[in-house]
Amino acid sequence: MATSPVRSNRPKTRGAVFDLIRAARSISRVELAASSGLTPPTISGLVRDLMIEGLVVEAGRGVSTGGKPPTLLQLNPSARYSVGVQLERNTCVIVVIDLAGHRVARTSFRGTAQMPPEHALPFLAAQVNAILDAVAVDRGKVLGVGLVSYGPQDRHAGLLLSPQPTGEWLDYPVAPRLAEILGMPVLLDNDAAAAAIGEYWLGTVDPCSAYGCIYMATGIGGGVVVAGEVYRGSSSNSVEIGHISIDVHGDECSCGNRGCLENYAGPAAVVRQALTGPGLAEQLALDPAGTDFLHDFARIAAAANAGHPQARPLIEQSARYLGCAAVTITSLFDLDLIVLAGPSFTVAGSIYQTLIQQEVDRRTFARRAHPVRVVPSVSGPDAAAIGGAVLVLQSELTAGRTRAQDGAAPGVAEVTQSI
Template sequence: MPVGRSGGGAATTRGLALDTIRAARTISRVELAAGLGLTSPAITRIVRDLLVEGLVRETGRGPSTGGKPRTLLQINPTSRYGVGVHLERNTCVIVVADLAGQPVCRAVLPGAAHVPPERMLPRLADEIHALLAETGVNKTAVVGLGLVTYGPQDWRSGVLLTPQPNPQWLDYPVAERMAELVRLPVLLDNDANAAAIGEYWLGTVDLTSTYGCIYLGTGIGGGVVVAGEVYRGSSANAVEIGHISIDVDGAPCTCGNTGCLERSAGPEAVVRQAWKTSNLARRLGLDPKGRDQQGGDFLVDFSKITTAAGSGDPIAKSLVERSARYLGGAAVTLTNLFDLDFIVLAGPGFGSAASIYQSIIQTEVDRRWFSRRAHPVGVVPSANGSDAAAIGGAVLILQRELVRP
């Protein structure tokens, strides 16, 4: 009985019940009914169905409140699985996550920089089938696959609206073709959205929270989650924080905008600055030649710089701090526009410099957020580490198939 017109998939009552049980870890039927504002017979009926389907199980008893002790419910993590695939230029991470959002296995393939979809997608399908066989996950328990990558995308048709990682991917029916290959429901989504919802699903986030995610990979992405649902806007191409202008007179970006955050604060920008600092480039063994041939991924050199910064190298540190201040300014924009409870930092880019980024972004938000009299805004690292996007892909399909159809 969905009520709502957002088009982003309103939760069903049954879905909300499952989501509430998942988030609570253990909960009684009485608490569940109270939390959802439903009658006792309605909850009894919904829970019975969830038990029959094996999604939920009974587990011991809670403390008595006078009458007989209450049977507690919890989700059955191994009853369903989602596959998450994070496709990037130079790497492709595959995870299988259980119903609790915990990864049970993982594989890494070379990315799609120079591979057309006709070759890449069968490779992915083979790897997924091998991974499921290896780990003994029964395919009938797999609800589907969430394939996550950059935007813009046509979310409804599962097609990329950008000639990345190479022109053969533009307008190719990625989701449809992948669904034929793996014989599972497939959704295509944005990697930063995925990282954001993965955090929610882990159960560390309050069900009513509004929070943002800044994803630092090859580029800079963003996602916002409102009460357990990814904010989508008109066409699910929202929160492209890497392409907001932070400098009205800045350089043109390939996206069409000027002075984009990514051009000043992203891995490529930091690496290019480091290359110019010959002393640093030599000391860290950076490679001003050759990177572009490996698909334009600057994460290898960027990781050397963030590691050096984390170890206290003053020149590397000053480059990372500059990037962090720009990201801090963008985090203020994100907060001033979305009024967030907190911001999650996710993605491999933060790597060894995560604490530098976290500290500077927190300082900027504390100092500059418009409504700081209303409430504080925390800046926290992702609980899902550098696989946050792939895990989130698995979570997105679990959510779509079980909570928000």
């Protein structure tokens, strides 16, 4: 007997219908059929499946267009949860979000940069378990953990391909090891890519938009999303704007390139510049021997906001450099939106937003064809952690799979391949 095309592709179709409900927040079966191009009986069957699994619920009646008012459908936020872990050099953030992307819990603590991975990962696992216990989330409803960090990475194997912060982390299987300790799936991804897709899931961008994200924590990264999908490139190490060269004769970077943007505009660069300014380090209580660049950078940013005559030019120069990077990715990908995300935009975000917007307006190649807006992330400093949790939801649910369907919790390889 021939297989029905819709039935043979049912998991993918089911995922698409789920994503339409998620994006709409509230939608009727009739509207789902019109938006998806599927027949009403197919929509009814798929919605029934989603309701049986508890993912979707009926939520009252819509406005009548002449007949019986339609029944509206919404996600059931408490049906599933995921965890996002941002692994930074100086800081770690853990969030728990529900199916709708709402943050249920958050914790942060000093980074694990000085710990070897065999000590850091059990510590991280203990923090994840503690936050889940604190909010009494049923482990059976937790789809997994999105572990996000800097690159380069081998996402599918769950490896960091960088000797940062120490050589012990190079090629260490961070995702498989953390999954083993926690007993749940762990997905490794780039922090900037995670921050970018988080904006889509939370409904703050047009679902059809092509937009970019500039992510700044200790370093600088980038991500591009087109119609709800992260641009991955050949190895998921794409849009590394912190390592585009802005000076071919510049100093060699640890990445192997010369004159990298991060070494001119990143928080560490700004702190180094501030330390050479006459009297500025003393005025702002900067630590010349310190390694917590985010802390000292926040002091400089606060002084810049207050109009400090030495601090303000440093932040403005950083913003102009980032404006150059924004022009580059906007021209390469023909973007219509740039989102600024990450903890380093928290204090002086308005300065960065204003100056990057000016550079984009003045220099973008397609500026006469369409405008490009520069906006702050809705997730603020937690954008990467929230995005990591979102990537788990997206991987599991819009791919049309759940643990109930698979019969077992997937391992790290299965999770990463389903995106």
